[in-house]
Amino acid sequence: MNTTSTRLDATFAALADPTRRAILARLASGDATVNELAEPFAMTQPAISKHLKVLERAGLISRNRDAQRRPSRLEARRLAEASAWLDQYRQFWEASFARLDTVLKELQPKTARRGKPARR
Amino acid sequence: MPFYPESFRVSTPTDREVLVERDFHAPRELVFEAFTKPELVRRWLLGPDGWTMPVCEIDLRPGGAYRYVWRKEATGMEMGMGGVFREVVRPVKLVATEKFDDAWYPGEAVDTTTFEEQAGITKVTLTVLYESKEARDTASRSGMERGMAAGYDRLETILAEVAKVSTS
Numbered sequence A: 001m002n003t004t005s006t007r008l009d010a011t012f013a014a015l016a017d018p019t020r021r022a023i024l025a026r027l028a029s030g031d032a033t034v035n036e037l038a039e040p041f042a043m044t045q046p047a048i049s050k051h052l053k054v055l056e057r058a059g060l061i062s063r064n065r066d067a068q069r070r071p072s073r074l075e076a077r078r079l080a081e082a083s084a085w086l087d088q089y090r091q092f093w094e095a096s097f098a099r100l101d102t103v104l105k106e107l108q109p110k111t112a113r114r115g116k117p118a119r120r
Numbered sequence B: 001m002p003f004y005p006e007s008f009r010v011s012t013p014t015d016r017e018v019l020v021e022r023d024f025h026a027p028r029e030l031v032f033e034a035f036t037k038p039e040l041v042r043r044w045l046l047g048p049d050g051w052t053m054p055v056c057e058i059d060l061r062p063g064g065a066y067r068y069v070w071r072k073e074a075t076g077m078e079m080g081m082g083g084v085f086r087e088v089v090r091p092v093k094l095v096a097t098e099k100f101d102d103a104w105y106p107g108e109a110v111d112t113t114t115f116e117e118q119a120g121i122t123k124v125t126l127t128v129l130y131e132s133k134e135a136r137d138t139a140s141r142s143g144m145e146r147g148m149a150a151g152y153d154r155l156e157t158i159l160a161e162v163a164k165v166s167t168s
Helices: A003-015 A018-027 A034-041 A045-057 A076-110 B028-036 B038-044 B133-142 B152-167
Strands: A061-063 A072-074 B009-011 B017-024 B051-058 B065-072 B077-089 B093-100 B109-118 B121-129
Touching (some): A003 A018, A003 A045, A018 A034, A018 A045, A018 A061, A018 A072, A034 A045, A076 B017, A076 B028, A076 B038, B028 B038, B028 B121, B038 B051
Antiparallel strands (some): B009 B017, B017 B121, B065 B077, B077 B093, B093 B109, B109 B121
């Protein structure tokens, strides 16, 4: 099936939560352990771990499996992908309509304009 | 100025709807054609640069189906959608169901497009009616509402910030 959209689906589901977005923002300034992440959020470690699992499944972070502390790392590529996807939609109609203006302008001489007979 | 981009407006008149409005400097017969003839539709319904429309099929009659597939040429990423016309009133109104292949919202949405002409300017209103508020909000959150609903800007700002910091 379409793996890109399946992946994006997971990505957007993960991004829908404000705590997870805050975690990503924190990781943007460097890798961090569960302890370090739990601190500013007044949340328990298991609660943070749960969020990290969702982010990891969505491909938004990776965790070093070898290191004892398992620091989390932001996966910027996936985030950029999600951002690009959103951006495409934000611009979709505006960009399309600008093109439609051009198409309509081109088509106009072919049809009789009101009050302005077409030049031959 | 021949163009009317300032008339571009997006709003959410009810819990289940998203409304897009735009004026065009052309008679409505022409605008209607541009919305319903595949050879015209595939020239403009493309969103940002870099996308093409390899599939654009429109069977313009009540009960007739339409099918659009977009492709981002740089990546090969494809996105498809389609539906069935419920009402076709030339050159005034179109009602059609809408379903993306990879929809992130439940059920089908219903698109109503109207064309009103005044003094050579045609106002197009496009209403997307989702099956529920949840469906609309899911669509808007996931971007499938085409990135125009409220609540979307915040996520985008955060994404942009995070992306900026992480790539610098």
